[in-house]
Amino acid sequence: MNKQQILRNRPHGLPDENTWELIETETPTIGENEILVKNKYISLDPAMRGWMNDAKSYLPPVQIDDVMRALTVGEVVESKNDKFKKGDFVCGTGGVQEYTATDGRGFYKVDPNLAPLETYTGTIGMPGLTAYFGLLEVGALKEGETVLVSGAAGAVGSVVGQIAKIKNCKVVGIAGGAEKCAYLVDELGFDHAIDYKNEKVVHKIHEYCPDGVDVYFDNVGGEILDAALTAINKNARVVICGAISQYNATEKPKGPANYLSLLVNRARMEGFIIIDYAKRYQEGLSQMGQWVAEGKIKPKETVFEGIENFREIFLKLFSGDKKGKLVLKV
Amino acid sequence: MNKQQILRNRPHGLPDENTWELIETETPTIGENEILVKNKYISLDPAMRGWMNDAKSYLPPVQIDDVMRALTVGEVVESKNDKFKKGDFVCGTGGVQEYTATDGRGFYKVDPNLAPLETYTGTIGMPGLTAYFGLLEVGALKEGETVLVSGAAGAVGSVVGQIAKIKNCKVVGIAGGAEKCAYLVDELGFDHAIDYKNEKVVHKIHEYCPDGVDVYFDNVGGEILDAALTAINKNARVVICGAISQYNATEKPKGPANYLSLLVNRARMEGFIIIDYAKRYQEGLSQMGQWVAEGKIKPKETVFEGIENFREIFLKLFSGDKKGKLVLKV
Structure with a gap:
């Protein structure tokens, strides 16, 4: 089964108990050229609040009854796509859910031996x-x-x-x-x-x-x-x-x-x-990875656990009740 | 004699009858390397309001009891400076007064045959x-x-x-x-x-x-x-x-x-x-002059007369009671 946080109502002010609903659906099956990602960490970012507003912006708003949009890092557990194989770790817009089926667009591989996975939602992300x-x-x-x-x-x-x-x-x-x-x-x-x-x-x-x-x-x-x-x-x-x-x-x-x-x-x-800098991500990620490896930049994440606690953890972005990157461990 | 508008009090809001005082002093005599300019037109600009505030800005504020700062166009009536001769027309920061004695720094010559003098306070200024x-x-x-x-x-x-x-x-x-x-x-x-x-x-x-x-x-x-x-x-x-x-x-x-x-x-x-573009003024003035000569840009000035009417005319900047450049004819 696949736990998902679904956007049910656009918030006025801070998100409340009516904003999202936790549901369980069948784990998705993948089609031609797709991969199935088991999400390990969900990135919680202030920008997500903007994505919930029904307003013209740089991305279309999350639609009502859709899975809440979020960046994720996860493991490929099934692949019908030549660019990814089972066991790869990937970053992408996986959403607030346990499993993501995707054609891989916007996803890229990360190396869990170079840095802890959660760091790819933050300093090397x-x-x-x-x-x-x-x-x-x-x-x-x-x-x-x-x-x-x-x-x-x-x-x-x-x-x-x-x-x-x-x-x-x-x-x-x-x-x-x-x-x-x-x-x-x-x-x-x-x-x-x-x-x-x-x-x-x-x-x-x-x-x-x-x-x-x-x-x-x-x-x-x-x-x-x-x-x-x-x-x-x-x-x-x-x-x-x-x-x-x-x-x-x-x-x-x-x-x-x-x-x-x-x-x-x-x-x-x-x-x-x-x-807008997508074409230069690789340059930026390499540089950030190097600075982290050299000890010149110290990554910092605050990790909380449980997709069912998503709202309460998300609100820590605004209460300031965390240091560094706020991450939800699935 | 030299009529001058002197800043007596910094205004709170719009300048009023206590802001400036019209006085008459001796026409200044010039020293070594100086010129005496008889001001013909005084440029009235919104920036002048900012110069009256006692605040750090891109120019020092006009000091209390100093002549009010203003750009002017005038005629050189006496010269002990090799760069200017009697009969030249010049633009510079002459102030709200009939005569200006200056070493010529910041002054430059204009040609009254290419455009009416008042245009040098506006479109070609x-x-x-x-x-x-x-x-x-x-x-x-x-x-x-x-x-x-x-x-x-x-x-x-x-x-x-x-x-x-x-x-x-x-x-x-x-x-x-x-x-x-x-x-x-x-x-x-x-x-x-x-x-x-x-x-x-x-x-x-x-x-x-x-x-x-x-x-x-x-x-x-x-x-x-x-x-x-x-x-x-x-x-x-x-x-x-x-x-x-x-x-x-x-x-x-x-x-x-x-x-x-x-x-x-x-x-x-x-x-x-x-x-900040001072080094490129000549380029800009040439281009503006050319566009005016070609009829591609139409200069427009609204001219009022009398240095004694300075305040009432200056206020037209803020009431909007003019078109194009507001100019005071001396």
């Missing part, structure tokens, strides 16, 4: 690629610059900061709580961390970045984005990767009131979507 | 350069794209639209009132114009740009910027040239609530300041 291309391409980071990153203890933000340190930059992270801040500085080598739950963010940014911010990598939006805009340098780049503070907003979000700082500082604010 | 570099460099305009411009009947916006037409683009302008809108379409060749005072801007943008907007050139900020963000295309460029709706705000302005459209559309929002 989409979040790592998002940090890599977002910081180096969209952010156009140069050696020696000052980088400020929000959501800094998260799957993307923690990697952004570590890549920036590899590039000899000064790095300041913003995260929620003293424990996360200590983790950033003591374990990941950030120069400073700001605890937005207990410190005045705008003051601390100016204290820690007296020469201004060259790249602000934003994962959160809201007041923290506005605070960061007060500290950007001439020709700064503000990378809009996400806005987790806004994803469950039930009222129209506040825009960044300080956006005219972009004018005064001849700066740019730019959004990006990682799928 | 800073506003024209702002349109040229803002649209083509910051906006990275490509042939055949769709351009939306706000403040479209103003000194910069009207030129933005005309350059975009030269580049075979579709052009939609946003302006206040039916007369200005008719001017944009009938006289300047815009494809459509939206009257923000009488029409629902967001609906009209989508009606006139069914295939979306590739470059949005923003002179106004506020709700119109927010409306434009709902219509941008993938990889769109939002050029932040100004935000005239916000310059006299007495409360913190609203930011663009729809800024996450930049993420979904992998778009960028970028500010710029024309002085």
Whole structure:
């Protein structure tokens, strides 16, 4: 049998007990050219919240009564496709379910001997690629610059900061709580961390970045984005990767009131979507894998178990009750 | 004697009768290497409002009890500088006064036979350069794209639209009132114009740009910027040239609530300041002069007279009570 989380109702605000339904169906059979994947880990990402809205976006919304969309890493247990064989481990959009039947499009193989499987949902996966291309391409980071990153203890933000340190930059992270801040500085080598739950963010940014911010990598939006805009340098780049503070907003979000700082500082604010870099994934994954192997980047996952606990674990993305990549073990 | 408008008090909101004082002083005498310029036209620009605020910006604020800063075009009436001779006409930052003594830094000669002097405060001056570099460099305009411009009947916006037409683009302008809108379409060749005072801007943008907007050139900020963000295309460029709706705000302005459209559309929002293009002014002025000579761009100035009327005329920038470039004839 195949346990699946089905989208039943689009949430208004945070997902609740009516949003998804756990059902059991027959394990799918595969057709010509298909593979059957037994999902081992389900990646829980803030972007999933956006996929649930009935709005034009970079991907079509998850349809009502469809399996909830999610990235996964799993094992090929049956193959009628020449590109994959039984026993291969693969990443792809497997969905919140135990088994996925697919023609393999968008799936790629990963090596469980190089890194634990769950790391392929994080640092050597989409979040790592998002940090890599977002910081180096969209952010156009140069050696020696000052980088400020929000959501800094998260799957993307923690990697952004570590890549920036590899590039000899000064790095300041913003995260929620003293424990996360200590983790950033003591374990990941950030120069400073700001605890937005207990410190005045705008003051601390100016204290820690007296020469201004060259790249602000934003994962959160809201007041923290506005605070960061007060500290950007001439020709700064503000990378809009996400806005987790806004994803469950039930009222129209506040825009960044300080956006005219972009004018005064001849700066740019730019959004990006990682799928536009699909042709360069291999380059990014190789580099991330190498940095992990060299110990220059430390992967971090918080793993919870049980597909039946999906909703409650998913909500930890928004409560901040995790460090690094949030992963659901099937 | 030299009439001067002196900044006495920084305004909170719109400048009022306490903001400037008209005084008369001795006509200045010039020293070694200096010139004396008799100002003929004083350029009235929205940026001047920003220069009055006591805030860090791209130029230092005008100091209290100093002559109000302004661009001017005037005639050299005395010269001890080899680069200029008596009878030359020059543009520079002459200030709101009848006579300017200067060492000539930042001043350049203009030819009164090629265009009326007042045009050098507009289409063949800073506003024209702002349109040229803002649209083509910051906006990275490509042939055949769709351009939306706000403040479209103003000194910069009207030129933005005309350059975009030269580049075979579709052009939609946003302006206040039916007369200005008719001017944009009938006289300047815009494809459509939206009257923000009488029409629902967001609906009209989508009606006139069914295939979306590739470059949005923003002179106004506020709700119109927010409306434009709902219509941008993938990889769109939002050029932040100004935000005239916000310059006299007495409360913190609203930011663009729809800024996450930049993420979904992998778009960028970028500010710029024309002085960064100083090394390329000659290129821009030559091109603008050529387009004007060829009749491809129609300069437009609204000229009022009398340095004693400076404040009341300056306020027309914000009331919208003018077309094209607002100029004060000395």
